Amino acid sequence: SEIAAIELGFSGSTIQFSSPVRIEFAGSGGNVAFFVGTNGITTFITTQCTSDSASGIPVTADECIITSGNNLVIHTKHATKFGVSKSSTSSTGSSTGSSTSSTGSSTGSGRTGVGPSGTSRGAGGFGGILSTSLMINEITYDRCEANIATILVSSDADSAPSIMVHTAKSGSVPAKLADIQPYEQSNKITKLDKHLYEIPISSDETFLMVVVTEQKGVSKNTVQSSVHLTSCEGITVINKVPEITQETLPPVSSSAPKIFDIKFQIENGTKHRSDTDFSYVYNQDLSVSAIVDAQIPLQRSELRMITMGQPQEYVAIKMDVESLPISTSTYAISATIPSYLMQEPAISYWIHIIDEDQNEAESKQYNIGVKPTSIGSISLEMDIPSVKQSNSLVRPQLFVNNKDLPLYGIVSLIVNGEVISKKSQLFATGQTTVNLEWKSPNVNGHIIYDVMASIDLYDKSISTQSAKLHVYPKTVTMLASEIKSLEPITENDTVLAVPVLIYASNSVDSNLRFHVTAPNGQCIIGA
Known part of the structure; x- marks a missing residue:
């Protein structure tokens, strides 16, 4: 997003005007306007002014927008920080169950906030903030047949974000990861993971506010966007999903050094593979070793370390390099992290190497716990x-x-x-x-x-x-000659599941005709 912003008054405070003021952004007609509150939350302005004057603010609003030629104008009764950014696009969806199609665009509107949680701050276009790769890509809905809404998000966090959806009819509903993840394979090779979520919605649902939160260490990043449901089905494209290109993949050089068999050792104990589930140190040194295959002689090998949950400023320890007799391109590298450098609750460590042709290689990050003196409640x-x-x-x-x-x-x-x-x-x-x-x-x-x-x-x-x-079981199959009474599944007089559909078929004789009747004589299947 391209963003222009101005700040009035002092940071962290709000100015209230006795009469509305006019703010003009030249050349920004058609863009999205927003303001940032003292709490850091970015709110998008969608209320339209009735005229380009102080009296154009609707009675129920504190701010409004209007386009004047190629310029975007904001009239406001208050001020902190105002700005404009490029708006996202949304497509249309057609209604189902009828030969007549209707415009079904689901558009973001209202006061939609995009803001920080924890230490991450910033403002951006609909569904994204500048200080993180977290973004909402698409929101789709079908309230006539499937009764479901899906949310596609992108994140580079270690674990999938959490999503809470605030609805007009069903209250606040946590979104769940969909059973089928269309980007599961591409996530293995790209830098930015894409996750698909879903929630059930009612046929009369009219509004969704999607709030996405990712966890990075002890910091949290949050983005959000709203959608009005105006037809049977629709899709809102907030941030287009980028195509997988060479630029989106981690750079790989055919001659770059390769790192294998990374192991750790606590004090003089047994060596373990670094991907071991869980280990911890307690006032102990940690040694790390690996095997490197390098076609070009190594220039520098580093063991890097950060305290988990702290800023990404790593400590680098130069590793010892020993040439192995099995090959002229094979090396054993090792280094030790002294106990005083490792801080609770845990550290992440990895190996970074560079050869004399400036080809670089880096291992994945591994974690190890650093036990505190005591564990609290x-x-x-x-x-x-x-x-x-x-x-x-x-x-x-x-x-x-x-x-x-x-x-x-x-x-x-x-x-x-x-x-x-x-x-x-x-x-x-x-x-x-x-x-x-x-x-x-x-x-x-x-x-x-x-x-x-x-x-x-x-x-x-x-x-x-x-x-x-x-x-x-989702389905129960019985021979017609051995059919039993269809009873609900219960536990201590509580109904857990009830039969809702009876289906009959005969794969042996396609000419056989039969019917199924209820105890009261009503025909259920057949004629």
Whole structure:
């Protein structure tokens, strides 16, 4: 986005005018106007002035916009920081179930905020801010047939962002990652990951406010955008999804050095692969080693380190380089991080090398915990649906409340006593939400699973209470000659699932005709 902005008065304060003032942005006609409040939230101005004068502000508004030739004019009763930016485009969607098509464009409108959370600040076009790669790409909806809305977002954070959608009819609804991720493969090679989310919507839904939050260490970035639902279905393009080109891929040189077999060693202990699930140091040195294949002699090898959750200013330690006799291009490199350089709750480390032709290579980042002197008060709570269809994704949410300094650990999802998945996590002070995922097995009957989550914090382990998850088959097949009564699936007089559709078929004899009747004689299938 191209952005022009002016600031009136003092930073962090709001000026109230006794009569409205006029602000003109030359050559910005057709752009989006916004103002930044004292809280850092950017609000887009969409109220139209009735005239280019002080009396043109509607009674219910404090600011409005009007186009004057090629210029964009703002009339306002207050001032902090005002600006304009290029607007995004939206396409139209056609109504379904009729031969007549109607314009179904879903347009962002109203006071839509884009602003910071944590330490990230900045203002940008609809759905994006300047200080992060986080952006909303598209919002689509279908409220006539599928009754679903989808949100496509881009982020370069280590984990997928969280999305809360504020609706006019259903209140605030958390969006879930869609079962099918169309960019799953391209995310493996591009710098910016794209994630597809979805929420159910009612047929009479009229408005969606989408708020996207990503976590980077202890900092959070937030973008948001609103959509009015004006037809059966529609799509709003907020930031176009870039095509995958050579510029979007990490640069790779055929002669660049390659790094293999990265291992760590705590003091004089056993060497472990750096992608080991979880380890920690406690007043101990950490040694890191690797094997390098370099066609050109190495000029410099560095072991780089940052404290997790801190600004991205790394400490570099020069690595020792030893040529191996197996090949003239193979080297063993190693370095040690002294204990006094490693700060709690954890560090990230990686290897960066450069050869004499200035070809560079860098390993992925690895994490290791740095145990604090004491672990403060921490509590867990897991939110999980109680009933799910078989062969479907179950997405529990773990809420971790940390009342003290940040901690680092491993979150595990446990089903019937078996660890299903693990992920490392930084727990900042306050509440951290961890999204977990498990695909339930394909079962033929009603099965109950015990599900719980646990956190390993250095040498301490904490678990949630076990929750009961009822899994039932999506479909049940029976021979007509052996058909049984179709009963709801219940547990302690609570209905968990009910049959909603009966389907009959005969793949052996296509000429066979039959019908199914209800106990009251009503024909259900056939004629």
